Amino acid sequence: MKGKSTNWEDFVSPLKISGDILLSKMAWESAKAVNRLRTARDVLLSPLHTDIAQTPYDIVYEEDRVKLKYYQPKEKKIQTPLLVTYALVNRETMLDLQPGRSVVQTFLDAGLDIYMIDWGYPTRKDRYITIDDHVNGYMDNAVDFILRKHCIRSLSLMGICMGGTFSLIYAALHPEKVKNLITTVTPVDFDTEEGILNVWAKAIDADGIVEAYGNVTGDILNLGFLLLNPARLMIDKYVGFLENVDKKDFVENFVRMERWIFDSPDVPGETFRQFINDLYKKNLLFKNKLEIGGQRVDLGRVTMPVLNIYAKYDHLVPPSSSDKFTRKLGSLDKEDVCLDTGHIGIYVSSKTQKDFAPRIVSWLSQRDRDGKEKPEENILKGGKKRAKRRSPFSK
Amino acid sequence: MTEEKKQTTGPETLYNSWMKATADFWGSVARTWSTRPGGFPAAPDKEAAQVKDLWLSLYEMWQTFFSVVSKGDDPDSRRPATLLPELIMKAAQPLWAGYFLLHKQWQEGISALRGNGPESLGEMARNMSRAWFDLYEKEFQQILNLPQLGLTRFYQERVNRIIEKFTKFQSELTEFLHILYDPLEKVFQALQEDVDTLSKRGEDFIEDSRAYYQIWIRKLEEHYSNLLRSPEYLQSLGSTLKALQDFRKSREQFLIDVIQDLPVATNREMDELYRDLYVLKKRVKALEKRVKP
Numbered sequence: 001m002k003g004k005s006t007n008w009e010d011f012v013s014p015l016k017i018s019g020d021i022l023l024s025k026m027a028w029e030s031a032k033a034v035n036r037l038r039t040a041r042d043v044l045l046s047p048l049h050t051d052i053a054q055t056p057y058d059i060v061y062e063e064d065r066v067k068l069k070y071y072q073p074k075e076k077k078i079q080t081p082l083l084v085t086y087a088l089v090n091r092e093t094m095l096d097l098q099p100g101r102s103v104v105q106t107f108l109d110a111g112l113d114i115y116m117i118d119w120g121y122p123t124r125k126d127r128y129i130t131i132d133d134h135v136n137g138y139m140d141n142a143v144d145f146i147l148r149k150h151c152i153r154s155l156s157l158m159g160i161c162m163g164g165t166f167s168l169i170y171a172a173l174h175p176e177k178v179k180n181l182i183t184t185v186t187p188v189d190f191d192t193e194e195g196i197l198n199v200w201a202k203a204i205d206a207d208g209i210v211e212a213y214g215n216v217t218g219d220i221l222n223l224g225f226l227l228l229n230p231a232r233l234m235i236d237k238y239v240g241f242l243e244n245v246d247k248k249d250f251v252e253n254f255v256r257m258e259r260w261i262f263d264s265p266d267v268p269g270e271t272f273r274q275f276i277n278d279l280y281k282k283n284l285l286f287k288n289k290l291e292i293g294g295q296r297v298d299l300g301r302v303t304m305p306v307l308n309i310y311a312k313y314d315h316l317v318p319p320s321s322s323d324k325f326t327r328k329l330g331s332l333d334k335e336d337v338c339l340d341t342g343h344i345g346i347y348v349s350s351k352t353q354k355d356f357a358p359r360i361v362s363w364l365s366q367r368d369r370d371g372k373e374k375p376e377e378n379i380l381k382g383g384k385k386r387a388k389r390r391s392p393f394s395k
Numbered sequence: 396m397t398e399e400k401k402q403t404t405g406p407e408t409l410y411n412s413w414m415k416a417t418a419d420f421w422g423s424v425a426r427t428w429s430t431r432p433g434g435f436p437a438a439p440d441k442e443a444a445q446v447k448d449l450w451l452s453l454y455e456m457w458q459t460f461f462s463v464v465s466k467g468d469d470p471d472s473r474r475p476a477t478l479l480p481e482l483i484m485k486a487a488q489p490l491w492a493g494y495f496l497l498h499k500q501w502q503e504g505i506s507a508l509r510g511n512g513p514e515s516l517g518e519m520a521r522n523m524s525r526a527w528f529d530l531y532e533k534e535f536q537q538i539l540n541l542p543q544l545g546l547t548r549f550y551q552e553r554v555n556r557i558i559e560k561f562t563k564f565q566s567e568l569t570e571f572l573h574i575l576y577d578p579l580e581k582v583f584q585a586l587q588e589d590v591d592t593l594s595k596r597g598e599d600f601i602e603d604s605r606a607y608y609q610i611w612i613r614k615l616e617e618h619y620s621n622l623l624r625s626p627e628y629l630q631s632l633g634s635t636l637k638a639l640q641d642f643r644k645s646r647e648q649f650l651i652d653v654i655q656d657l658p659v660a661t662n663r664e665m666d667e668l669y670r671d672l673y674v675l676k677k678r679v680k681a682l683e684k685r686v687k688p
Contacts, residue, residue, distance in 0.1 A: 205640070209640060212641075231615040
């Protein structure tokens with residue numbers, strides 16, 4: 001920076017670039033922009049297909065605001081059903097963003113029964129709901145429902161981001177109900193300065209926010225996520241949009257992503273408070289000191305096969321937050337996989353479509369075949385009859 | 396009864412006498428307090444002078460009002476059309492004097508904060524907003540913290556509190572936004588310097604404006620990456636969130652006052668109900684699990 005000056009011209013003078021070149025460039029680019037805007041007008045005024053989560057599903061279980069979605073494969077090839085637990089921030093629709101970029105569709109094509117928890121939109125009445133209520137309440141009830149419906153003793157559990165943390169806690173508290181555990185971009189070791197979110201979380205007063213807001217609103221959380229990288233997320237992203245606004249496919253994909261990103265439910269206040277204070281600030285889960293519903297969460301109790309996938313360029317859950325916890329697990333069959341992408345890209349980028357979901361399918365199929373417990377041994381005797389009686393939503 | 400006697404005992408004369416006696420009393424009070432050596436012993440000279448000015452202003456306003464109202468000779472003088480403009484003009488004089496005094500103080504404050512001069516436009520704007528909020532804290536905030544009396548004291552306190560907290564939030568938010576704006580300005584300057592350097596070396600800089608943009612956005616990302624971890628940013632983020640929370644809490648209290656007489660449940664009441672509901676549901680679910688294993 002130059003020395004101190006109060007001369008206004010120093011602040012506002014334009015870039016000193018070769019004038020002729022710049023002017024000719026500007027003229028050419030202006031003409032190009034006008035043409036682009038003409039096409040863009042046609043694109044934006046034409047009907048755009050921007051719906052997300054188009055794969056059909058049934059709601060098979062409901063409790064308060066929480067719903068359990070069921071995606072049925074055309075042909076069942078893997079016996080153990082998979083329950084997917086998404087984060088409370090944003091929505092599970094990200095796994096089924098658009099045809100061709102749908103983790104759900106890849107799983108269905110592989111013959112997996114998929115259940116997915118839709119946490120819904122918490123309102124002020126949900127402000128007192130804790131992590132215990134989510135894990136030992138909603139999740140456990142959903143698991144019980146699926147186990148009854150399929151007449152089995154355990155299922156495969158897949159957690160995403162915060163949902164991965166919930167899944168890990170659940171697997172430690174109820175190991176007998178989890179046959180396989182998959183964690184994706186899951187924060188467990190919060191004692192890291194690698195991610196800006198980790199730095200911020202330690203600096204904020206979660207108690208004050210909860211007292212003032214009740215629930216933490218999706219808009220505030222989204223603003224926080226945008227501020228993690230304002231240059232890219234608030235400027236460059238929209239510059240990119242304007243540069244491609246004349247391409248219909250691009251616009252449709254962009255709008256789909258925007259619809260998903262800003263579809264952010266509020267996070268129940270007490271859950272937020274606990275997540276920030278016990279996990280981000282005190283790192284209790286990684287230290288095996290976290291207490292949920294009066295029970296200590298011991299990662300050593302996670303003895304089932306574990307597949308842990310994280311992203312190298314994740315700006316929300318840095319690799320250092322995800323790459324160490326498997327060492328603390330009691331499981332002998334565990335695998336860490338680092339993919340060359342970001343937090344969201346792991347699910348939606350065309351680059352990882354051939355790597356992420358197919359890898360999970362392959363890992364699950366192998367455990368379905370090679371597990372100590374044969375698939376048929378996982379079935380409860382006389383269970384079908386019982387499940388039919390107790391599951392009003394089962395088909 | 397003679398005409399003279401009528402005048403001395405009439406209501407107008409009585410009124411004039413009362414006005415004059417009141418004016419004399421407050422005038423003497425103002426002069427006595429301002430000249431008395433122990434009038435305001437604890438106050439520094441500047442503050443004592445301000446209080447004195449205030450008293451004298453009020454006294455002058457009273458005199459003005461009195462002189463206009465008590466012009467009994469001219470029957471037209473009591474007509475509102477002639478009385479009001481004169482009254483407003485005379486009353487406005489001390490108010491304008493007060494405003495100019497305040498304005499002078501603002502300018503002094505801003506000049507003091509400027510010091511050696513700002514480094515940039517952003518810094519200049521930041522100094523100005525700091526000066527304004529500094530002035531607010533010194534001059535206005537104290538008024539909001541004056542103890543309230545009487546039956547409505549709690550309500551008035553809550554109104555004052557919401558004004559105070561809102562202003563505090565605006566102050567912190569402005570500071571926070573300035574911090575966020577800082578990288579933008581620095582990157583523009585850095586880019587300009589890069590171009591200057593290349594130009595001086597006689598090298599042709601990149602012709603494509605898209606390339607300039609890429610350099611700019613990359614530099615901006617780097618600046619933000621450093622800024623967002625800095626103690627200054629974290630401190631400002633924490634203060635802004637705290638100020639927002641305080642404002643929301645005071646607004647909540649104020650809204651409870653506003654709607655307590657309406658058939659509308661307040662958030663506080665609903666939260667109590669939600670807590671009861673939450674506890675009840677949890678107990679029912681636990682019992683249900685025990686009954687249906």
